[in-house]
Amino acid sequence: MDDMSYCSFSGGEEYTHHFHPGVLWKVCSALQFIPNNAGLYIDELKTKMQEMHLRKEMEERISKFKEVMKEAVDENLRLKYELNFLKKNPSKQQTQDPQEGLAPHYPQQMRRRNQLFKEHCGHWRKENAVLVLWFRENQLMGCSGCRGRFNSGKVLSKASLSLTMLLIFSYCFYCLSGLCNSAPRTLYRTDNFMDYDFTDELSPRVFPDAHNSSDAQQVDVGRSPSSSLPVSNTFGAKRFPQAIIIGVKKGGTRALLEFLRIHPDVRAVGAEPHFFDRFYDKGLDWYRNLMPRTLDGQITMEKTPSYFVTKEAAARICSMNCQTKLIVVVRDPVTRAISDYTQTLTKSPGLPSFQSLAYKNSSGEEIDDTWSAVRIGLYAKHMDNWLRHFPRNLFLFVSGERLVSDPAGEMGRVQDFLGLKRVVSDKHFYFNETKGFPCLKKPEGSSRPRCLGKSKGRTHPEIPTEVLQRLRQFYRPYNKLFYQMSGQNFGWD
Ligand SMILES: Nc1ncnc2c1ncn2[C@@H]1O[C@H](COP(=O)(O)OS(=O)(=O)O)[C@@H](OP(=O)(O)O)[C@H]1O
Structure with a gap:
């Protein structure tokens, strides 16, 4: 695992996790938060909103936040798995054939993610990085980036331990149920549901140029499954x-x-x-x-x-x-x-x-x-x-x-x-x-x-x-x- 590719989020006892910056940004964009210029932690946010008599809004935001976080934990695991795979199989980064391994745009993706990390978290030591929620006047405006946090070693090591256990559990679960093929997946699907090709781009909010990538241009939602060209990789498709x-x-x-x-x-x-x-x-x-x-x-x-x-x-x-x-x-x-x-x-x-x-x-x-x-x-x-x-x-x-x-x-x-x-x-x-x-x-x-x-x-x-x-x-x-x-x-x- 490329540790430097991870930020972490501290959301109190339940939601303390290391997150890949790409995932963090996704959490924020899913919540439709706009980044602004003042940082708060979730517990500070709670106090602040309580002070401002915005308890209900706070509860709703936080419960929505937790829902999205559940998703993010899953995605984070997958990303870790991908990074590990790339580390162990550097040759796959060069492949031009998705059937051979990871889709060709992966190295580009990784570069983008790492760049994002450097931009937003690079100046913090990795163990001090946390997700920041943005707040302006009476409104929670956004969440993003990383900021120093003290005395967090214990919490972070707990988070690493639980993530490792989750990772092992997911690996066993998928492999034991036959979903974890070591061989690459096929390019075409033939199952019952309609299926479309996919791109592995991150949210357009995060990478505004993602739409211009050749992968993004493969999208053709109006076609039948047989006429579309679904590009799948080892880690599933959107x-x-x-x-x-x-x-x-x-x-x-x-x-x-x-x-x-x-x-x-x-x-x-x-x-x-x-x-x-x-x-x-x-x-x-x-x-x-x-x-x-x-x-x-x-x-x-x-x-x-x-x-x-x-x-x-x-x-x-x-x-x-x-x-x-x-x-x-x-x-x-x-x-x-x-x-x-x-x-x-x-x-x-x-x-x-x-x-x-x-x-x-x-x-x-x-x-x-x-x-x-x-x-x-x-x-x-x-x-x-x-x-x-x-x-x-x-x-x-x-x-x-x-x-x-x-x-x-x-x-x-x-x-x-x-x-x-x-x-x-x-x-x-x-x-x-x-x-x-x-x-x-x-x-x-x-x-x-x-x-x-x-x-x-x-x-x-x-x-x-x-x-x-x-x-x-x-x-x-x-x-x-x-x-x-x-x-x-x-x-x-
Ligand atoms: N298992 C369980 N636990 C809690 N609540 C349950 C459950 N099953 C159904 N319900 C009922 O779901 C009602 C809320 O419906 P929705 O989830 O569709 O609401 S929403 O439209 O997404 O706001 C909610 O309505 P209210 O009781 O009026 O709050 C519940 O009655």
């Missing part, structure tokens, strides 16, 4: 997702994604990319760059619940790949609306009451279906738009209620739909009485079980019975239509 959790907001989408991520054949982006609704103008290269690398046979996934209610999303996803599998986690639209309202209330405590927003006027008669918390629950209406672009068999409807009452049962259906072996089963779950939700049992070698964070499973405010009844009556015809469209009775009425 692919467009073959399956997306498109909705619904507050349906249980995070739980589903986290449950799926324990499957060895699923790799997913931790944060919501919001590509098909907010960032479409960034282009498909940008999107694919956000994806984790997958090995042959693994599925790439992402979840962005707002796609379900974004008119343009269906056509856009279809223009990427009309065979994309689409998962919709649905939940009783009344409870969903209250959950949505509760989330907004947490952010804006001065929000008017639920009922005053749910009714069109104070007469308390007509439901205001322009209020997003109500509108999102008109599942049949949104589905109508999706079915114009995708056939019914590409959708799987997951019951948000059953995901809580019978996670293993619902996960069985999801794995079947994705063509995966049923690996995630009841042995992975336990019901956490305090949380009131199923959580993942602690994986071997890990110190604690995994429940979703505080932003999931919030206590809902009490809503007057007559308002609930009125809303149920309002949704009834739409639910009925949705049961027909989905071929399932979710039992909300």
